[in-house]
Amino acid sequence: EPEVTQTPSHQVTQMGQEVILRCVPISNHLYFYWYRQILGQKVEFLVSFYNNEISEKSEIFDDQFSVERPDGSNFTLKIRSTKLEDSAMYFCASSPRPAIIRNEKLFFGSGTQLSVL
Amino acid sequence: AQSVTQLDSHVSVSEGTPVLLRCNYSSSYSPSLFWYVQHPNKGLQLLLKYTSAATLVKGINGFEAEFKKSETSFHLTKPSAHMSDAAEYFCVVGFYNTDKLIFGTGTRLQVFP
Numbered sequence: 001e002p003e004v005t006q007t008p009s010h011q012v013t014q015m016g017q018e019v020i021l022r023c024v025p026i027s028n029h030l031y032f033y034w035y036r037q038i039l040g041q042k043v044e045f046l047v048s049f050y051n052n053e054i055s056e057k058s059e060i061f062d063d064q065f066s067v068e069r070p071d072g073s074n075f076t077l078k079i080r081s082t083k084l085e086d087s088a089m090y091f092c093a094s095s096p097r098p099a100i101i102r103n104e105k106l107f108f109g110s111g112t113q114l115s116v117l
Numbered sequence: 118a119q120s121v122t123q124l125d126s127h128v129s130v131s132e133g134t135p136v137l138l139r140c141n142y143s144s145s146y147s148p149s150l151f152w153y154v155q156h157p158n159k160g161l162q163l164l165l166k167y168t169s170a171a172t173l174v175k176g177i178n179g180f181e182a183e184f185k186k187s188e189t190s191f192h193l194t195k196p197s198a199h200m201s202d203a204a205e206y207f208c209v210v211g212f213y214n215t216d217k218l219i220f221g222t223g224t225r226l227q228v229f230p
Contacts, residue, residue, distance in 0.1 A: 031216075045216075
């Protein structure tokens, strides 16, 4: 089965630094997502993205966050000035149709563990 | 309010015995329902999804889930656990008016020989 790939698997950064988390969605998918899981907490939705625009974002996704599809294959999440509380596992996902369609399956990557020191 | 509750944070079973992972949801509408599994250092993999064609849904690796609207439940079962089933299992709910999937807190399944 095709896979969503995320790099790096682990990222360590200093508080206040910018980080970019990278994802390669499945090639024929059009809808892209970021989720995160803080240690011991639920997996939380951050943002959905389609046609080079944010479709939906959560209250977590503030001005410190941005997403981009810089070329035909990558989908990135940028955190401009990282905080300690940004430490989490970040999951990228993609789907051929939007998640809002009933029972649409999302394909998730294995995640990037971000540690902010 | 829309929410999902996984009633057990940890479940331990012996190999060859049945598995039951419980999930309840709260919604004013019929939601989309999924179970995802996460093995160590792997992505979230879809086990099964409810499609409204049948209340009993069969998934991969011998797992099943039964949708019970009256109980707002979507419990995951497997007749006979295998060592390779040890993983974290997430009940996930989607709603008609949002891209956002809501995850349960997860249930860690341990399988003992």
